[in-house]
Amino acid sequence: MSQQTTQPVKYDADERGYFGQTWGGRFMPEALVAALDELTDAWQDAMADPAFVSEFERVLRDYAGTPSRLYHAERLSRTVGARVLLKREDLNHTGAHKIRNVMGQALLTKRMGKTRVIAETGAGQHGVASATAAAYFDLDCTVYMGAVDTRRQALNVARMQLLGAKVVPVESGSATLKDAINEAMRDWVASVDRTAYLFGTAAGPHPFPSMVRDFCRGIGDEARQQCLDQYGVLPDAVAACVGGGSNAIGLFTAFLEDEGVEIHGFEPGGDGVETGRHAATIHAGEAGVLHGARTYVLQDEDGQTVESHSISAGLDYPGVGPQHSWLAALGRATYTPVTDAQAMEAMALLSRTEGIIPAIETAHAVYGALDVARRLGAEKGPDATVIINLSGRGDKDMGTAIEWFGLGDADGEAEPVVATAPGEEA
Amino acid sequence: MGSTPTSTTQAFDKARAESRSALVGYLPAGFPSVEGSITALRAMVEAGCDVIEIGLPYSDPVMDGPTIQAAAQQALERGVRTADVLRVVEAVAETGVPTLVMTYWNPIERYGVERWASDLAKAGGAGMITPDITPDHGSAWIDAADAHDLDKVFLVAPSSTDDRIAMTAAESRGFVYAAAVMGVTGARDASSDLAGPLVGRVRASGDIPVAVGIGVSNGDQAADVAAYADGVIVGSAFVRCLLDHADDEAAGLEALRALTTDLAEGVRRGAR
Numbered sequence: 001m002s003q004q005t006t007q008p009v010k011y012d013a014d015e016r017g018y019f020g021q022t023w024g025g026r027f028m029p030e031a032l033v034a035a036l037d038e039l040t041d042a043w044q045d046a047m048a049d050p051a052f053v054s055e056f057e058r059v060l061r062d063y064a065g066t067p068s069r070l071y072h073a074e075r076l077s078r079t080v081g082a083r084v085l086l087k088r089e090d091l092n093h094t095g096a097h098k099i100r101n102v103m104g105q106a107l108l109t110k111r112m113g114k115t116r117v118i119a120e121t122g123a124g125q126h127g128v129a130s131a132t133a134a135a136y137f138d139l140d141c142t143v144y145m146g147a148v149d150t151r152r153q154a155l156n157v158a159r160m161q162l163l164g165a166k167v168v169p170v171e172s173g174s175a176t177l178k179d180a181i182n183e184a185m186r187d188w189v190a191s192v193d194r195t196a197y198l199f200g201t202a203a204g205p206h207p208f209p210s211m212v213r214d215f216c217r218g219i220g221d222e223a224r225q226q227c228l229d230q231y232g233v234l235p236d237a238v239a240a241c242v243g244g245g246s247n248a249i250g251l252f253t254a255f256l257e258d259e260g261v262e263i264h265g266f267e268p269g270g271d272g273v274e275t276g277r278h279a280a281t282i283h284a285g286e287a288g289v290l291h292g293a294r295t296y297v298l299q300d301e302d303g304q305t306v307e308s309h310s311i312s313a314g315l316d317y318p319g320v321g322p323q324h325s326w327l328a329a330l331g332r333a334t335y336t337p338v339t340d341a342q343a344m345e346a347m348a349l350l351s352r353t354e355g356i357i358p359a360i361e362t363a364h365a366v367y368g369a370l371d372v373a374r375r376l377g378a379e380k381g382p383d384a385t386v387i388i389n390l391s392g393r394g395d396k397d398m399g400t401a402i403e404w405f406g407l408g409d410a411d412g413e414a415e416p417v418v419a420t421a422p423g424e425e426a
Numbered sequence: 427m428g429s430t431p432t433s434t435t436q437a438f439d440k441a442r443a444e445s446r447s448a449l450v451g452y453l454p455a456g457f458p459s460v461e462g463s464i465t466a467l468r469a470m471v472e473a474g475c476d477v478i479e480i481g482l483p484y485s486d487p488v489m490d491g492p493t494i495q496a497a498a499q500q501a502l503e504r505g506v507r508t509a510d511v512l513r514v515v516e517a518v519a520e521t522g523v524p525t526l527v528m529t530y531w532n533p534i535e536r537y538g539v540e541r542w543a544s545d546l547a548k549a550g551g552a553g554m555i556t557p558d559i560t561p562d563h564g565s566a567w568i569d570a571a572d573a574h575d576l577d578k579v580f581l582v583a584p585s586s587t588d589d590r591i592a593m594t595a596a597e598s599r600g601f602v603y604a605a606a607v608m609g610v611t612g613a614r615d616a617s618s619d620l621a622g623p624l625v626g627r628v629r630a631s632g633d634i635p636v637a638v639g640i641g642v643s644n645g646d647q648a649a650d651v652a653a654y655a656d657g658v659i660v661g662s663a664f665v666r667c668l669l670d671h672a673d674d675e676a677a678g679l680e681a682l683r684a685l686t687t688d689l690a691e692g693v694r695r696g697a698r
């Protein structure tokens with residue numbers, strides 16, 4: 001509890017896990033309350049212990065490769081007329097920001113004396129990161145993954161297995177990420193005395209939204225300092241994609257009090273919000289309770305969760321972290337949908353202009369942020385600065401890219417992918 | 427609160443006066459159909475259930491095992507709506523048996539908690555069991571339930587601290603639901619070292635009845651639980667009867683009646 005007073009209370013949760021007294025909280029079975037209380041105490045105790053904090057920093061540095069670079073994308077900057085900086089989380093070990101969260105939670109698991117971890121995963125990124133952390137810390141690991149996703153992401157299933165994790169396909173409900181979370185919770189209820197649940201994003205019941213944020217906030221803390229050191233200014237805007245919201249809140253936290261810095265989250269717009277086939281939870285959802293927190297939820301008139309759709313499995317979730325709901329309600333951050341087609345366009349653009357193939361999740365942020373950069377460039381000139389969280393690399397998405405762009409045929413007749421910056425004609 | 431008699435506590439009092447436990451039966455509304463669930467629940471009442479729990483099917487039932495999940499999913503696929511649940515409540519409550527709704531929170535928040543409490547009371551519902559709401563995060567429900575004179579059944583678990591058990595017992599009305607195994611709903615061997623002590627800890631904090639959910643699926647298991655609990659809660663085993671006879675309604679109802687009779691005898695055999 002002691003650190004609560006040193007954190008920015010205005011945007012932070014109270015000690016019961018409510019943001020703005022409304023969002024978040026802990027809507028959970030009594031059977032898990034003791035475990036969540038134990039976790040809350042252990043996390044707060046750990047964050048106040050310099051030995052834990054420095055061990056966390058050491059592991060991230062030596063093993064995961066942080067701090068990640070803040071890279072000036074010059075060609076991209078010229079295209080949009082503003083300075084575009086990429087926070088290179090794609091260069092972390094396992095290829096995404098997610099390693100920060102799992103190394104934090106696994107280190108905490110060790111500290112709590114538990115021997116087994118469970119995790120849910122959609123595309124497999126958090127599952128791979130969890131399996132990696134489990135290998136590093138010598139913990140048993142079981143990963144729940146929707147059966148639809150295990151078929152779509154066989155390569156990641158194999159990676160988890162090679163790392164020593166057990167992958168359990170989940171057939172219930174829609175057999176995707178939300179059902180994998182349900183199944184992991186069911187495991188946890190029955191195994192809580194020796195098992196820690198490594199939650200994959202800044203959502204779920206208290207303390208997960210705050211704890212996951214704390215483990216990911218290095219992204220923004222580093223980027224803010226790097227921007228000041230490298231350019232002598234704060235950015236005019238920061239941008240990230242939002243699935244559950246961990247990479248976004250990890251970037252945003254450092255800038256919340258810098259009221260002059262615009263904060264932009266980009267949600268998966270799927271086929272377009274108007275089609276109903278999307279996962280733009282904040283933009284198009286309504287307040288409700290899902291997986292233990294009050295937040296925006298894609299739901300029908302009766303409060304049944306509606307299936308989400310996105311080309312990017314990592315964003316394909318009908319809920320969102322409660323702190324984002326609060327930031328949206330406050331107007332401190334803006335959340336805008338980006339469609340599948342727009343994201344794929346940005347994937348191609350970044351690949352061809354910078355030689356960086358982003359994850360499709362990340363490509364949503366790239367597309368949206370370039371629009372922001374164009375506007376800021378027009379308003380403030382070419383020194384206008386936008387930081388984009390490059391949350392992950394695109395290797396895992398090559399199957400989707402092959403299908404989308406018709407790649408992979410080397411007979412020399414395939415047309416090169418034409419990359420168009422947003423707002424420009426092909 | 428625990429001392430105010432309600433239709434639910436009266437059912438427990440009556441069982442206690444007969445030196446036995448109460449039989450609490452669960453079935454989701456809309457399974458196998460809205461009418462089918464009414465027929466089935468009435469059959470359970472006729473064959474000896476003392477208290478009825480009607481499940482409100484939900485897309486993300488984190489506390490339920492495969493059997494109840496399957497039933498709820500079927501009900502949703504067949505289009506059951508929240509308003510249908512109230513219709514089932516009304517039809518079952520007409521029999522005079524205390525009828526509670528067991529539901530995850532989001533459908534209630536969506537319906538509007540105040541409107542829900544009012545409509546539930548109008549339908550003759552006795553109250554609500556809330557598996558994903560604890561009293562410390564349930565003030566909206568508590569206020570609405572109190573305003574409409576409804577029972578609030580909260581859960582305790584073997585992992586609950588004594589402080590939390592005391593808090594939960596104090597905030598509950600009707601009975602306290604002891605989820606006596608660490609795990610999801612589902613028929614199992616129904617023995618647990620954890621159940622007896624858990625009931626004892628609830629008793630130590632008030633005089634509210636304690637009903638135990640532990641995966642009971644036959645009369646002998648019911649008798650074992652009845653030896654230490656005020657109520658024996660059965661859910662998955664009832665659902666199983668209907669799932670096993672999905673193509674033959676009459677056979678499903680027959681199985682349901684036979685199971686209820688066996689369980690009703692069981693709660694009377696438990697030495698108390």
Ligand SMILES: Cc1ncc(COP(=O)(O)O)c(C=O)c1O
Pocket residue numbers: 096097122123125126200201202241242243244245246247248313314315359361362391392393
């Ligand atoms: C590279 C990458 N970015 C973003 C996300 C979305 O998660 P979050 O919103 O928690 O950052 C994922 C999830 O798998 C991911 O793999």
